[in-house]
Amino acid sequence: MWKMDSTGAENVKKNICMIIVLGATLIMASCSSSTPPMSTVGSVVPQLFTLQPTQNRQMLQKTAKGYLKTLLADPANEEFTLVNVDASLIEGGTENIVVTLPDRKTEKFHRRNFNFLADGYEGWVGYQSSKWKAGSSGSESEIDFDPKFYMSVIRLGNQLAASFLVEGQRYRLVYIGSDTHVLIKVDESKLPSEDALGAEVEIPVSPALEKPQQVSSAYSIIRLLFVSTVQSRAKNPNYRADLMLGLQDVNQIAKNSKVNITYEFAGFIDSAIDEVGKDFGTLLNEVQYNNPAVNAKRVELRADLVSMYVANNELCGAGKPSTNKTQGFSAISCITSLGHEIGHNFGMIHNWDGQTDTYIHGYRYGPDGGTLRFRTQMSYDCSPTCPRVPFYSNPRLSYQGQPLGTVAHHDVARAINERRASIESFYPPMPGxxxxxxxxxxxxxxxxxxxxxxxxxxxxxxxxxxxxxxxxxxxxxxxxxxxxxxxxxxxxxxxxxxxxxxxxxxxxxxxxxxxxxxxxxxxxxxxxxxxxxxxxxxxxxxxxxxxxxxxxxxxxxxxxxxxxx
The missing domain is CATH 2.80.10.50 (Trefoil (Acidic Fibroblast Growth Factor, subunit A))
Structure with a gap:
């Protein structure tokens, strides 16, 4: 939810291929070098990963086994580079981390937060300061970081799970076994669609959702329970680390957006749900209505919301659109969709259609010919694409002078804050x-x-x-x-x-x-x-x-x- 090193390898990188054991031997032919010269930034700031010589994609597809083979089969995973990581950097004392990419571009991220998570997981979040704000007389509403540069890392021992943006381009860091990680460049245009396959869906909103509710506390703790299926566990052996990465990111989205919520980990359930022969909607309904074991565990752990991780890639995710306790369920196949689907659990919907008179919509900004393009978490993509930023729509915040929403129709942050007390009160507080x-x-x-x-x-x-x-x-x-x-x-x-x-x-x-x-x-x-x-x-x-x-x-x-x- 990364370390580049230039030591060694420079004299041999053109002619020698690296042999890596990932359960079975990958015989390296037609290798490419990824080791760049030492950068000025990298020489003074620790780097999260060191790029290693790697087979080209065609050769990897012929020889890979295990989780690497699964990752290679995903068309959204565009480019692969094997890396060695320095997991020790993911701790509270690390102020800055550098990454150097296969194109030799080097970027530095400054620590925004360090998080102690459950089950031994720790998390590090980094940003880059906004150069636009520093160079202009922007208003107080202007955000202080550039949302096109974002890093989120989860650590468990020597294994990392990470997602980061460089100029809006998403990368993943994935553990593939045998003390080896792989850096993946992601083509987000090839990910499954959000909720509906490219079509805007009308979601009925109950009148109760349109009435601001009395908020009784300055912030809310909402407990989130993760469920896995038989197939999702088989497909992704790192599913728990990835879900913790999603939890860290949804908390960061809330913080960025001035949403006064902390989502608290309630637990993992490795369910017996079998995905065979079931579409996305059927799976979501099954965990909600037809799984007594999950619902009993939800009551025991006092989990206000439940999100199921599935292998089905028909959609990136789906969430029940209500603030009703029985509807507090979502399903995701893309970890980056967790914040979007949880938004649906608060009754939030996609883009304004010009017909409704509510402020519960996502926001997108992509004028013809403009260089500034973005969309908030609940919005569908633009054409051409608008990078998704880690914010819910909020007109009281702006990015390079452009508000992140409108008061009348695009203020998801306000709407979630008005509804958080209802969801928080699904169950009594959990002792801790x-x-x-x-x-x-x-x-x-x-x-x-x-x-x-x-x-x-x-x-x-x-x-x-x-x-x-x-x-x-x-x-x-x-x-x-x-x-x-x-x-x-x-x-x-x-x-x-x-x-x-x-x-x-x-x-x-x-x-x-x-x-x-x-x-x-x-x-x-x-x-x-x-x-x-x-x-x-x-x-x-x-x-x-x-x-x-x-x-x-x-x-x-x-x-x-x-x-x-």
């Missing part, structure tokens, strides 16, 4: 650990909160049991929460800035009210109501939490994560 990011990164063996007898709250070693599962419950009239311990006690902010636990009262008390907000790295900031004091830890690693003057530091950042076992 409260893990202090600063203590975790400092290497403390005691980063998690636990309450003990006698109102005491201490930092302890994290454990998977229920004794560390805190629940953030909406409480009060100001979009506030109370924080409830496993035994039923509530976290209390004392006047002396200590933090204790006491029985939860029946009536609202200010000392038990907390304002909770999502941070760019998907951690939480927890602030005592009506006080500029935040729940945190001293860098000196005192045994218990304290109320500290609010800042944006890591010792006041909390990872609230329930990791299914």
């Amino acid at each position: 650990v409260l893990k202090n990011k600063g203590r975790l990164e400092q290497g403390s063996p005691h980063p998690c909160l636990q309450d003990f007898a006698g109102s005491n709250i201490q930092f302890v070693a994290c454990s998977p049991g229920p004794q560390q599962k805190w629940t953030l419950e909406p409480w009060g009239e100001a979009g506030t929460f109370r924080i409830v311990a496993p035994g039923g006690n509530c976290m209390v902010a004392r006047a002396d800035n200590s933090v204790l636990a006491e029985p939860c009262p029946a009536t609202v008390k200010d000392s038990l009210l907390w304002m909770v907000s999502a941070q760019p790295d998907h951690t939480l900031k927890i602030q005592s109501y009506n006080r500029n004091l935040c729940l945190g830890s001293q860098p000196s690693l005192k045994p218990g939490p304290e109320l500290l003057a609010c800042d944006n530091g890591r010792y006041q950042s909390w990872i609230n994560l329930d990791i299914p076992q």
